[in-house]
Amino acid sequence: METAIQQDYFTLLRFQSVGADPAKLRDCVSCAMWLKTWLAELGFEGELLQPEKGFAPPVLFAERKGEAHGRTILFYGHYDVQPPDPVDEWKTPPFEPAIVGDRVYCRGAQDDKGQFFAFLCGLKDYLASDAAKNNAPNIKIVLEGQEESGSGALIQMAPSMRKRLAADVMLVCDTAAASDLQPAIVAGLRGVSHFTIRLDGPSRDLHSGEYGGVAPNPAQAIAGLVASLHDADGAIAVKGFMDGIEPPGDDERALAAQSTPSDEAFAADIGCEPVGGDRRKPIVERLSFMPTIEVNGIHSGYGGAGAKTVIPSSAIAKISMRLVPGQSPQRAFNAVKAHLEEHTPPGMKLTLEDFNAGAGGFRLSVSSPLFRLAGIVLEEMDSRGSVFQWDGASIPVVSILKEVSGASPLIVGWGQAEDRIHSPNESYSFKQFSLARTWAKAILEAL
Amino acid sequence: METAIQQDYFTLLRFQSVGADPAKLRDCVSCAMWLKTWLAELGFEGELLQPEKGFAPPVLFAERKGEAHGRTILFYGHYDVQPPDPVDEWKTPPFEPAIVGDRVYCRGAQDDKGQFFAFLCGLKDYLASDAAKNNAPNIKIVLEGQEESGSGALIQMAPSMRKRLAADVMLVCDTAAASDLQPAIVAGLRGVSHFTIRLDGPSRDLHSGEYGGVAPNPAQAIAGLVASLHDADGAIAVKGFMDGIEPPGDDERALAAQSTPSDEAFAADIGCEPVGGDRRKPIVERLSFMPTIEVNGIHSGYGGAGAKTVIPSSAIAKISMRLVPGQSPQRAFNAVKAHLEEHTPPGMKLTLEDFNAGAGGFRLSVSSPLFRLAGIVLEEMDSRGSVFQWDGASIPVVSILKEVSGASPLIVGWGQAEDRIHSPNESYSFKQFSLARTWAKAILEAL
Numbered sequence: 033m034e035t036a037i038q039q040d041y042f043t044l045l046r047f048q049s050v051g052a053d054p055a056k057l058r059d060c061v062s063c064a065m066w067l068k069t070w071l072a073e074l075g076f077e078g079e080l081l082q083p084e085k086g087f088a089p090p091v092l093f094a095e096r097k098g099e100a101h102g103r104t105i106l107f108y109g110h111y112d113v114q115p116p117d118p119v120d121e122w123k124t125p126p127f128e129p130a131i132v133g134d135r136v137y138c139r140g141a142q143d144d145k146g147q148f149f150a151f152l153c154g155l156k157d158y159l160a161s162d163a164a165k166n167n168a169p170n171i172k173i174v175l176e177g178q179e180e181s182g183s184g185a186l187i188q189m190a191p192s193m194r195k196r197l198a199a200d201v202m203l204v205c206d207t208a209a210a211s212d213l214q215p216a217i218v219a220g221l222r223g224v225s226h227f228t229i230r231l232d233g234p235s236r237d238l239h240s241g242e243y244g245g246v247a248p249n250p251a252q253a254i255a256g257l258v259a260s261l262h263d264a265d266g267a268i269a270v271k272g273f274m275d276g277i278e279p280p281g282d283d284e285r286a287l288a289a290q291s292t293p294s295d296e297a298f299a300a301d302i303g304c305e306p307v308g309g310d311r312r313k314p315i316v317e318r319l320s321f322m323p324t325i326e327v328n329g330i331h332s333g334y335g336g337a338g339a340k341t342v343i344p345s346s347a348i349a350k351i352s353m354r355l356v357p358g359q360s361p362q363r364a365f366n367a368v369k370a371h372l373e374e375h376t377p378p379g380m381k382l383t384l385e386d387f388n389a390g391a392g393g394f395r396l397s398v399s400s401p402l403f404r405l406a407g408i409v410l411e412e413m414d415s416r417g418s419v420f421q422w423d424g425a426s427i428p429v430v431s432i433l434k435e436v437s438g439a440s441p442l443i444v445g446w447g448q449a450e451d452r453i454h455s456p457n458e459s460y461s462f463k464q465f466s467l468a469r470t471w472a473k474a475i476l477e478a479l
Numbered sequence: 480m481e482t483a484i485q486q487d488y489f490t491l492l493r494f495q496s497v498g499a500d501p502a503k504l505r506d507c508v509s510c511a512m513w514l515k516t517w518l519a520e521l522g523f524e525g526e527l528l529q530p531e532k533g534f535a536p537p538v539l540f541a542e543r544k545g546e547a548h549g550r551t552i553l554f555y556g557h558y559d560v561q562p563p564d565p566v567d568e569w570k571t572p573p574f575e576p577a578i579v580g581d582r583v584y585c586r587g588a589q590d591d592k593g594q595f596f597a598f599l600c601g602l603k604d605y606l607a608s609d610a611a612k613n614n615a616p617n618i619k620i621v622l623e624g625q626e627e628s629g630s631g632a633l634i635q636m637a638p639s640m641r642k643r644l645a646a647d648v649m650l651v652c653d654t655a656a657a658s659d660l661q662p663a664i665v666a667g668l669r670g671v672s673h674f675t676i677r678l679d680g681p682s683r684d685l686h687s688g689e690y691g692g693v694a695p696n697p698a699q700a701i702a703g704l705v706a707s708l709h710d711a712d713g714a715i716a717v718k719g720f721m722d723g724i725e726p727p728g729d730d731e732r733a734l735a736a737q738s739t740p741s742d743e744a745f746a747a748d749i750g751c752e753p754v755g756g757d758r759r760k761p762i763v764e765r766l767s768f769m770p771t772i773e774v775n776g777i778h779s780g781y782g783g784a785g786a787k788t789v790i791p792s793s794a795i796a797k798i799s800m801r802l803v804p805g806q807s808p809q810r811a812f813n814a815v816k817a818h819l820e821e822h823t824p825p826g827m828k829l830t831l832e833d834f835n836a837g838a839g840g841f842r843l844s845v846s847s848p849l850f851r852l853a854g855i856v857l858e859e860m861d862s863r864g865s866v867f868q869w870d871g872a873s874i875p876v877v878s879i880l881k882e883v884s885g886a887s888p889l890i891v892g893w894g895q896a897e898d899r900i901h902s903p904n905e906s907y908s909f910k911q912f913s914l915a916r917t918w919a920k921a922i923l924e925a926l
Contacts, residue, residue: 052785115787118684181785208689222688226786235750237565239901240773241669241872242655244801245756245765247749251774251796252709258702266695302694303682307826308790309692318692326687327698328789329780334797338499338628339673339835340562341799342775342901343755349698350781352788354691379754388786425688454686454789 033462037153040070041465042129044111044145045138051089051112052181060089060177063111067092067175074156076173081189088185089177093196096171103169105479106199106439107155108430109148109206110179113140114454121456135459143453144206146460147445147468148175151205154472163477172199176429179206182226182388183429190429190436199439201402201479204430205468207423207445210291213467215410215418217403218443219284220320220395223355224426225365226328227387229257229372231347231380237333238343247343248379251332254347257382260375261325261368267310268325272367278358280321280395284422287398291419292316301449320422324354325368354393354426361389391428402440409474410444413467418444444471480909484600487517488912489576491558491592492585498536498559499628507536507624510558514539514622521603523620528636535632536624540643543618550616552926553646553886554602555877556595556653557626560587561901568903582906589907590900591626591653594892597912598652601919610924619646623876626653629673629835630876637876637883646886648849648926651877652915654870654892657738660914662857662865664850665890666731667767667842670802671873672812673775674834676704676819678794678827684780685790694790695826698779701794704829707822708772708815714757715772719814725805727768727842731869734845738866739763748896767869771801772815801840801873808836838875849887856925857891860917865891891918 033041047063050056061080068078071094078094089112098104116126116139124130129138140146155171158164174197176186190197210216233250234243263269280288295315298306309318332347334340353364365387376382396403398420410418427443434441446464447453480488494510497503508527515525518541525541536559545551563573563586571577576585587593602618605611621644623633637644657663680697681690710716727735742762745753756765779794781787800811812834823829843850845867857865874890881888893911894900 052787054784114789115781115783115785117781117783180788222691224688224788226788233751236899237902238749239872240771240775240799241671241801241870242896242900243749243755243766244669244771244773244871245769246745246753246762246871247755248713248751248753249755249774251777252705255702255705255774255777255796256709258699259706262699262703298693302685302690304680304695304828305826306693306695308690308694308696311825315693319690322692324687324691326691326788326790327696327702327780328687328787329782329791330698330702330794331778331782333774333776334562334564335776335778335795336562336564337501338562339797339799339833340499340775340901341627341671341673341773342561343773344776347777348782349702350786352687352786354688378758379752381751386786423688424691424693425686449689452683453689454787455683 033465041149044149045129045140046127048127049112049177050115051178053115057089060112064090064092064177067111068094071173074159083185083188085188091186091189092175094173098168098170099166103479104172104199105169106172106174106197106202106437107151108174108202108204108433110144110176112177112180113143113145114180118456123457134463135461137457137459139458141458142447142451142460143458144179146465147205147447150465150468151472154469155476157469157473158476169479172197179427179429182390184388186429187432190432194436197433197437199437202433202437202439202441203475204427204441204443205445206427207443208447209445210419211293213446213448214416215414215444216291216421217406217418218423219398219420220422221393221430222323222424222426223361223390223392223431224352224428225355225361225388225390226352227365228385229254229349229351230383230385231257232345233380234343234345237345240341240343243343248377249343250347250380251344253377253380254330254332254349256377257372257375258327258330258349265311266308270325270367270371273364276358277356284395287420288320288422289316291421292319319424321356323356323359326352328352354424356393357395360392390426391431394431394434395422396441400440402442405478406442406444406475409478413470413474480912488596491596492576492587493574495574496559496624497562498625500562504536507559511537511539511624514558515541518620521606530632530635532635538633538636539622541620545615545617546613550926551619551646552616553619553621553644553649553884554598555621555649555651555880557591557623559624559627560590560592561627565903570904581910582908584904584906586905588905589894589898590905593907593912594652594894594915595622597915598919601916602923604916605920605923616926619644626874626876629837631835633876634879637879641883644880644884646884649880649884649886649888650922651874651888651890652892653874654890655894656892657866658740660893660895661863662861662891663738663868664853664865665870666845666867667869668840668877669770669871669873670808670837670839670878671799671875672802672808672835672837673799674812675832676701676796676798677830677832678704679792680827681790681792684792687788687790690790695824696790697794697827698791700824700827701777701779701796703824704819704822705774705777705796712758713755717772717814717818720811723805724803731842734867735767735869736763738868739766766871768803770803770806773799775799801871803840804842807839838878841878842869843888847887849889852925853889853891853922856921860921
């Protein structure tokens with residue numbers, strides 16, 4: 033990697049752009065401004081957009097008019113990153129890039145700064161190439177700062193930007209390749225919504241001796257409430273939640289199986305038995321075609337050194353839902369809400385806070401011309417050719433951009449499990465960076 | 480209250496003697512040394528004791544030889560306090576005494592610094608009185624620094640101190656009076672044990688999209704595990720836990736009912752319905768004669784601003800058990816341990832940490848001569864006379880001191896619910912302080 037590129041990459045990584053944390057808003061703005069300037073040098077006219085309501089990490093919209101004809105390509109990425117905590121589990125400072133062997137360690141090294149920036153470097157290569165001369169398409173770039181927390185601002189603005197976002201193809205580089213970096217085309221994504229459950233019981237923390245057996249305990253209550261969301265097999269136990277789900281076709285099932293690691297590979301990767309979700313179903317089904325209700329956090333009472341014999345006054349649980357085609361975020365939330373209201377233990381006041389609808393999931397036809405062209409380009413890069421993936425993860429805004437822009441999504445990324453995105457010591461290899469960069473140049477030439 | 484007494488009281492409160500927190504060890508030592516000096520002025524020979532194993536907040540043992548005859552009185556109290564958190568809910572700094580109206584606000588203002596120090600002031604009054612002249616009994620004082628976290632050091636040392644602790648009567652001032660400060664004699668205490676449940680799942684925090692439906696979720700698992708400890712009625716669902724419990728006599732039930740607030744009074748006090756414990760039983764039964772398994776804290780994953788769509792790698796729950804006569808801490812713990820092992824969800828590694836056996840509970844005969852004498856003294860203080868209490872709380876070490884010293888316990892305290900012990904903004908009124916002080920002088924004269 034050229035020194036200049038690496039310097040820019042590291043500069044991008046140093047912005048502490050945790051979009052979910054209001055305290056990091058300034059870092060997000062600085063990051064977006066830096067990207068606007070970087071793109072300006074490639075001939076892009078950029079603008080930082082804000083939603084009408086509230087003040088959020090800005091959405092960078094940049095456009096470069098093409099020379100030849102009407103083809104328009106939309107590229108989407110996000111410059112926000114997950115919070116770094118637990119910070120003390122990082123071997124190096126979370127926002128200072130550290131090179132170890134062939135890898136760069138830093139929050140965002142991969143998700144999504146590393147992946148979208150590598151793609152933009154490939155775009156830069158393309159624009160400098162003969163292929164682009166007098167023949168470059170219109171290129172629109174959207175880089176947002178809230179992907180990790182639901183893309184609130186962009187989702188709010190998108191409907192009013194139909195004209196601006198209109199495109200033929202939408203490229204995204206924010207997903208994983210198959211094992212051993214075999215190229216993968218995403219044929220489906222799950223949607224994601226999240227919210228916070230709050231239980232209030234006693235008006236203050238109580239002595240667990242003076243009141244034990246009398247006062248209801250919110251820590252115990254939230255445990256029971258959260259536990260009620262799943263049955264003994266790990267299946268979702270919320271009435272109506274699974275209604276309307278569109279089952280995959282046999283071809284989709286077969287292709288998904290090809291790109292899904294084995295149970296053993298998963299066990300080795302995650303360090304425990306892969307027994308999440310409905311254990312009566314195979315992993316490929318649970319990961320690619322079934323929804324989840326996940327507890328991202330549960331907190332109540334004392335957690336420090338020694339003991340504190342207290343009955344806490346309140347408890348929270350942070351919940352996210354992965355949704356599949358046929359489910360709407362609002363309908364799914366309503367089902368969970370009804371379930372929680374019905375199962376709230378006596379003595380507790382239930383409040384559901386910060387519901388972020390996000391977006392539903394989608395699946396694309398594996399036989400489209402765009403996918404066939406991408407398959408050819410990827411086979412030129414890697415003789416193994418490409419596989420299709422129905423990714424368990426979500427890029428909520430992609431479903432919305434897909435609808436608003438009218439573009440066909442082409443989602444190809446170069447992540448690997450060892451990158452540990454969302455965890456301490458996230459990293460991305462120079463090899464992966466280079467693959468993403470090569471892919472960007474090649475597909476832009478082909479389109 | 481005389482200025483000098485108030486100054487000493489406030490000095491005692493300013494020591495941040497959180498015995499459970501290793502970081503506060505120095506504060507505990509300073510506090511014990513200050514108390515040793517204060518007692519020296521009353522003619523006590525004091526010594527700071529350390530257990531053989533480890534270094535803990537010291538136990539202050541002080542003794543004053545009596546003039547007249549062989550009567551020996553043992554007084555027990557604890558200078559350690561609960562942690563102050565949640566600190567931001569304090570209206571005034573937790574370790575800076577603040578007078579508002581007739582009350583002193585500070586962590587430990589009541590539990591137990593305020594109560595035992597008021598008693599020591601009464602002892603000082605007694606020693607200065609004619610009644611004490613040439614007639615004072617031997618007085619032994621034990622002030623420990625780990626009551627809030629299980630009295631580890633003192634319980635470890637007590638068996639080797641039989642001769643030193645031997646006494647006829649053991650006085651304790653660490654409990655509550657009945658409503659409207661009507662005097663109450665404690666006829667029973669629950670025991671307490673505590674431990675930490677730890678569940679480990681994935682070897683790192685995981686992306687809830689990439690792994691949702693595949694990786695087991697410790698936050699969800701600990702919820703299910705904790706929920707399994709109680710049934711739908713709130714009764715303990717742990718096999719063998721309730722075995723051997725000695726039911727109270729009808730006289731005890733009747734007397735306990737007299738000193739137990741009504742459901743309405745409890746609801747007004749705690750700010751929610753008093754539906755803790757086995758809802759099929761009356762409150763007096765649940766509070767005075769039944770054990771509890773209480774979740775003092777549950778923590779896993781993200782709890783900060785916004786959302787973090789993660790599957791956490793581990794989870795903890797802090798558990799305390801209140802025990803009644805017929806239960807042994809070790810037997811109760813073994814029953815819970817077996818239950819937890821049996822109910823640990825697939826994919827999770829269970830670890831039980833920091834088990835502190837504490838002590839069992841006890842009940843005393845309400846017709847003993849000591850109780851009759853105390854009843855007379857208290858009736859002279861308050862024409863309403865005294866009531867008997869079977870306190871839901873615990874002073875683990877009292878059961879052990881009772882056995883080791885051979886003394887009959889006389890446990891009379893002056894707490895009230897509004898004191899909010901163990902909660903932010905703990906307080907104690909000058910009126911309560913004065914009652915504890917008067918009681919000390921009066922009972923020492925009578926014994």
